Amino acid sequence: MAKKLSKILLYAIVTLGAITMLIPFLWMLSTSLKTAPETIKVPPIWIPKSLQWGNYIKAWSEAPFARYFVNSVVVTSVTTVGQLFTSILAAFAFARLKFFGKNLIFVIFLGTMMIPGEMLIIPNFVTLSKLGMIDHYAALIVPWLASFFTVFTLRQAFQSTPEQIYYAAKMDGATDWKYLWTVLVPMSKSTITAVTVLQVIGSWNAFMWPLIVTNTETMRTLPVGLQAFTTDAGTEYQLLMAASTFVIIPMVILYMFLQKYIIAGISKAGLKG
Amino acid sequence: MINEKPTIKSSLKALLYLLPMLVITVMFNIWPIISSFLMSFYKDYNFYTDEVGGLGFDNFLYLWNDPDFHLAVRNTLIFVAGVVPTTVILSLVIALLLNQIKVFSGFFRTVYFLPFVTSTVAIAMVWNWIYHSDYGLMNYFLGFFGVHPINWLTNPHYSLLALIIMSIWKGLGFNIILFLVGLNNIDKGYYNAAEIDGANALQRFWNVTIPLLSPITFLVSVNGIIGSFKVFDQIFALFQGTPGPGKADLTIVYYLYQKFYTEYKYPVAAASGVVLFFLILLVTLVQMWYSRKHVHY
Incomplete structure (x- = not known):
């Protein structure tokens, strides 16, 4: 009896917590489907009388969200693919090749991971403006084409594969390049998927850097565009919530499909800290 | 073959593999680190001509004498103290509860983790609406407990609390996952041994779970502190491009952003970045020292 009671209590607490986590999302969806007068009803209503899907169309067309969307997709995909490519090559070198200064280089890079990224913003901005890249895709992409964190995670995964396979492949006349990719x-694969998904989420949601290096409206990514939209939308909360929803949705869908990789990635990345 | 020594040839080959990463990191990570330390000592820096009037401690003196910077450090410390302990305790409790659950456990994990994958800016818009003083959910719920409506985002006494609550909500899922992994890694044998020795559930919790979980607790705290020290996106989005009412939510990174992006005082901004670096370093060192005494690996 006591056991059953504690089980019920357990579920009650966990459910209450889950509701707390969900409320902001539900409130966002609910508001996004209301009419303007409905948004300021007291007490608040959760289910609008008729669902105003038109809010989504209106929000989408009131600011160049299509353009922001394209920018975010371009920046996220190029950054992710590029970073993966440079990291796979470097991780392979650290995991399998012999070279002078290997440990020294590795330790230096580990040290740089301790530096807060916010410190690098000013010099990077100066460098990019000298190269004339500010307000171009290049500024949004190039600085993120390498990540030592990704190199570190991949090196770990590469090292955990049996070294004998490497020597066997070489014996059979395979080049390093071929061994690496085949x-x-x-x-x-699972580690690569994990770092890829984490990188996609990070890129998609990045805010401070895109805010700083974009000036014109057409170069903004979704989060920066959404932030700017608040000035236009003013107090039209139903439109703001509709816009927030379509910024959030792609990552939620991605998460639903790749949840197990994301969680594996976090535990791997987090645990070796 | 296994203990092959590096040769010039093998090093050159490795260099080819490392080159793409090296070019980018040297240009956008290593050089900027050196450069921002240097820049923090610049006097009279002219960005357009790249002329430096000399080196000195002027920028640090500027920070020392700037009440805004003191406020930023103070707010950052309050933010860290408000967010980190609560997040660690709450996520540990939730992880322990989730660990006991079999039915729907996947669903609950998904829900708790959801805020982590969502854009900080987008979700801050939602919280901005939740905190609305007349029509927001927060005041509506608090009304049930007889609390009078609070001006969460316009009253300087509450705006930092508003930021803290939102940040705890956003960060819980990530830490819950880490705690769940940690709980999974605990060898069940310890519990069996403790049970044989006659330890009750509470004793098992204090003497097995807590000590064996201490590396994760340590990790979660360090991550949390470092992350919270760098808070920016939430503030910018929640207070729509301002550091809160009466600068009540001005933090170190927000200060850096203002000096750099709106006032063009690059060297002062760089100096505030250096201060941030040393604050984070200090915390990390203190924690490493503490963990050596108290964390059981």
């Missing part, structure tokens, strides 16, 4: 990369 053996090592497929063998480390």
